[in-house]
Amino acid sequence: MALTKKQKEVLDFITGYVRENGYSPTQKEIQEHFGFKSLGSVQDYIKYLTTGGYLNNDSHSVRGLMPSAVQQNSEEIPLLGNIAAGIPIEAIENSDMISVPVHMLGKGSHYALKVKGESMKDDGILNGDIAIIKHQTQAENGQIVVAVVDNETTLKRYFKKSKQIELHPANEMMKPIIIKDKDCEIRGLMVGLIRTY
């Protein structure tokens, strides 16, 4: 559902107002800002915007408009533990939560892992970085995945060849892991990275 120019103007006005004041404008304020002679006009825009999912309207509440965009910019996902060649993901026990910008997250469930080691350094993934992982069991060639091989969890680039699976590190010093299809279990796809200096 696309927005018309005027509709976007109305939405932008509401969004800006919320950002500035911490509360939404009243319908009358919207009316006056755009010079409408009737509140019905404002009502119509609100209806379009809400049914389209751009706006949330807390019904019958004063200043109850909330642009979807301002609502949730980040989400909390669990930081499950460390990942490195040779060390399985630790238990979820005292799982910290970490805040992640939503634009990294698509559909599905996500978790985060702290990268240990330099095995992916040529892809700009360094020791200590937080990798954002989408939970899934399939992958395309070339994607960076969390894979379990031989009871060990590792972060590598995934390549499926005709008769084998190859897990490539991004480090000249290290060799790819080459294994049979069924010995490799994919636990997730890397969708983002967060680093703090």
Next chain:
Amino acid sequence: MALTKKQKEVLDFITGYVRENGYSPTQKEIQEHFGFKSLGSVQDYIKYLTTGGYLNNDSHSVRGLMPSAVQQNSEEIPLLGNIAAGIPIEAIENSDMISVPVHMLGKGSHYALKVKGESMKDDGILNGDIAIIKHQTQAENGQIVVAVVDNETTLKRYFKKSKQIELHPANEMMKPIIIKDKDCEIRGLMVGLIRTY
């Protein structure tokens, strides 16, 4: 549950009072501050704010109001533009905002830049990454900074030597920039990185 203008004013007054004095105002003080003729009015606001979760009221206790610290785990900072050797930061005009986990942000103001080019790739900073920058004009040796040299903005590691400033790229193919002290203007310190695959 959204706040009306007046409700937010009352909440802000209470919050500010607590910040200044370490304890909350009495209801009568609130009444006088807003010029209400009845305590009932104050009561009403307290009720709205508490049921909405903005305020905690230790019932029947004097000065028992406590603004619930709205837990902010992410913050919006402006994405000012691109940064690359040779290209100045573009105008702030249509500055997008980007959501950043607060643990990256300390005190001070921050902004974000989109990295162009490979000049810092050996430090795991790749083309397309978002660099989170703290606005400051000083830096320690070895820190990654946004610096303006010769009207060009660039992201480099900063080293101050006895008689000169060196800006080191992290790329074997590129040489450090060596300049005089006064020809180098620091615009910010890199404090974090966000990458989306």
Next chain:
DNA sequence: ATTTTACTACGGAAAAAATACGGAGAATCG
């Protein structure tokens, strides 16, 4: 223990804000 001070609990009422509904001209699209 009594008084004072601060907090609660209603009920009522005016004002402000949000909805419902019907209609109508302009723009867009097949």
Next chain:
DNA sequence: CGATTCTCCGTATTTTTTCCGTAGTAAAAT
């Protein structure tokens, strides 16, 4: 062109907010 959507208007109605006053209860001070 005809149908649909977008844009806008006007009025009537409902709901919420805001404020008041009075009476009662709990805590603190004397």
